[in-house]
Every structure is written in C-alpha cells, then in structure tokens.
Amino acid sequence: MTLKLDMVTINTTDAEPLARWWAEQTNAEITQTNGGWFVVLEGGGLPVMLAFQKVDDQSVAKNSIHLDLAAPDLDAEVDRLLTAGATLIERRGDESFRWVTLADPQGNEFDVAEHV
Missing domain, CATH: 3.10.180.10 (2,3-Dihydroxybiphenyl 1,2-Dioxygenase, domain 1)
Structure with a gap:
C-alpha cells in the first residue's frame, strides 16, 4: 500500500475567515465551505488541498505540524x-x-x- 498526501487540515475556531486569508496568500480558491465548519482550498500555489476545520477550542500549544x-x-x-x-x-x-x-x-x- 502506498499513501499519498491529499490534504492538510488546520483546526480553528473560525474556519471561513482564516481560509479566506490563506486563499489570498496562496492564490488558491475556496472550493468547499460546508456551512463554515470545514472549508477547503485548492489550486494556486498549493500542491495539495488545504482545509480549515472548525473546532470548539483551539490548541494553545506550539504547532506539532x-x-x-x-x-x-x-x-x-x-x-x-x-x-x-x-x-x-x-x-x-x-x-x-x-x-x-x-x-x-x-x-x-x-x-x-x-x-x-
């Protein structure tokens, strides 16, 4: 079996504004909004999809990834x-x-x- 990286997901308490910011920075397009709880970017300078997932509490520790x-x-x-x-x-x-x-x-x- 071979795994392929398809998407990187970032947890956030407010998915749409953060996704818009990253879309502007990478020249990507928002391709899915899913009611604001899971927003997906594709294209532009992104080699894989970048997603923003709404969570209740955002981690306050240093990013692991x-x-x-x-x-x-x-x-x-x-x-x-x-x-x-x-x-x-x-x-x-x-x-x-x-x-x-x-x-x-x-x-x-x-x-x-x-x-x-």
Missing part, C-alpha cells in the same frame, strides 16, 4: 505577508539558507524559505 512555504524573493514575500496580517516570529538561517517563521492571523505558525 506546520506549513513550509517557498518564495523566489524571501524578503518581499515576508513583507507582503506581514502587511496582510501575519506576525513575525523569527528570522532564521545564514547566508547559505534563510527562512522566516511567521504566524497567521489566528496564531498558526508557518515558515517561508527562499527558493530559486
């Missing part, structure tokens, strides 16, 4: 994400490899690395 995203111009992309509502957590790496850890508007951490 996070998204690693790539951008051809790291500094410009980080500036754009910060302007769009992301929060800077930390700039990391050295001259051979740099990445930046950010958080989306609901506090979910993700990384953006320079990819040429």
Whole structure:
C-alpha cells in the first residue's frame, strides 16, 4: 500500500475567515465551505488541498505540524505577508539558507524559505 498526501487540515475556531486569508496568500480558491465548519482550498500555489476545520477550542500549544512555504524573493514575500496580517516570529538561517517563521492571523505558525 502506498499513501499519498491529499490534504492538510488546520483546526480553528473560525474556519471561513482564516481560509479566506490563506486563499489570498496562496492564490488558491475556496472550493468547499460546508456551512463554515470545514472549508477547503485548492489550486494556486498549493500542491495539495488545504482545509480549515472548525473546532470548539483551539490548541494553545506550539504547532506539532506546520506549513513550509517557498518564495523566489524571501524578503518581499515576508513583507507582503506581514502587511496582510501575519506576525513575525523569527528570522532564521545564514547566508547559505534563510527562512522566516511567521504566524497567521489566528496564531498558526508557518515558515517561508527562499527558493530559486
């Protein structure tokens, strides 16, 4: 048997606004809303579906899993994400490899690395 990654799901207390934010950042489209309890994004810069599932209580611990995203111009992309509502957590790496850890508007951490 071979498993294939099909979707990454993020728990949230408010699925639709967070899904809209991520759709704007990845140029993806919302393809399912399911009454606001399970919202799915597809296309754009996403290699798999990205979903947002409404839960009663969001975890307050550090993410066990996070998204690693790539951008051809790291500094410009980080500036754009910060302007769009992301929060800077930390700039990391050295001259051979740099990445930046950010958080989306609901506090979910993700990384953006320079990819040429």
